[in-house]
Amino acid sequence: MTASSAELRVVLYADETIVDESDDVALWQAVLKQIRGLDGGVFQESVGNNEIEKNGSSVADEGDSVSKFARDVGVSVEQLVGALGPQPDAPYLNLDTRKWESFVKNTPKRGTGSVPALVLAATALVGWAQHERSFEPTQKLAIDVLNQIGAKYSNPARSLKNCAWLQIRNGKIILNPAEKTQAMRILTAFVLGESVIA
Template sequence: MNDSTEPKKDGPLKAAMSVVLKANNVVVAEVEDPMLWNEVFAAISSGSSRLTKPATLQAQPTLPAALLPSADPAVAAVLANTPAIEPINKLAKELGVEVEILAAACDPTSTDPYLLLDLHHWEKMKKELPARGPRAMPPIVLTATLLCLWNRHAAFGSVTQATSQNVLGQISLRDNNPGRGLAGCDWLQQRPGGIIVLNPAKVSKAMCVATCFCSQDWSTWKSYD
């Protein structure tokens, strides 16, 4: 005689794996993703503070800190320094590269210095391009180009010579003649106060430079008309 109260066994129970970001006890973001869960778990188990590869989260942004029920200042501080996932996705799509490729090349963030250039990408650029001439890439031009393109989506403020030099400083470099490099660049324009903006008529050229840097393939730039 079967016991009607015995639960039916339909197969093994599958756990719903989710990653939750919290500031104090406030949930900032949550996503169900077994692959991401495994990557985060592996990072925690190994004692690493970074994933083995950048995560391409597609979660919708949560309410701004000011609209959270607690309006906790500590929560607001965490939110202010949380990487801007959606702007990164937009920039990667604009450049035609995967988010992982973009993050590996220049690691865009929403806080100063806004970019962290990868030394291997930088070395590849220097090996591929001439030191002088129309295809040369002055250090200030490369960083200002990436910052201006990133700023269109992240809206972190004005891009200046100082901002661009600060990015170079993260890899122990400095452009000793930034004015000359910027003057010879037709896709960037200088404004009073050291501000640098994109030339609206040459945005595609700036995007070509950024895409080549991220992909480590400068063939398109070498033949750019």
């Protein structure tokens, strides 16, 4: 089969499981444009009878780090920047104090749904580092982020060790790929000022 006669197919996976697939050329072209960042704006294309739309008022698909991070979290660029303040230089995040206070108020102190302060900061750093590859998240960086807003934290090493979606490898904090959904759910709750408990 030559390149000009190749069958084009879009396959949607959830982990290793195929959820759906399509040979629709318009869908394939729209997906390719999106992946390559050629869309130039919010991904909103009518493909066949399906309306494909990205959540948030202006989630840009310019291919930049902040837009990609916002897409992962499931919020608009403006919401992400307002709440997390991602930046290319240390400490890499500048948490909004009002969002922080709302998160503390809406999050249980112990038990189901509790998220220690250091875990939130580390989760946000790990999410940002996946797109802004100029740094590697560490416990010290997470502490620096919290110190900027005067947030209280205790037992940082234990907090990280007990977190299912974060792992420590050679002193660096990384995301447990099997728990990425949970990590992004925590960040979404922080950015939107919602409760972590579904």
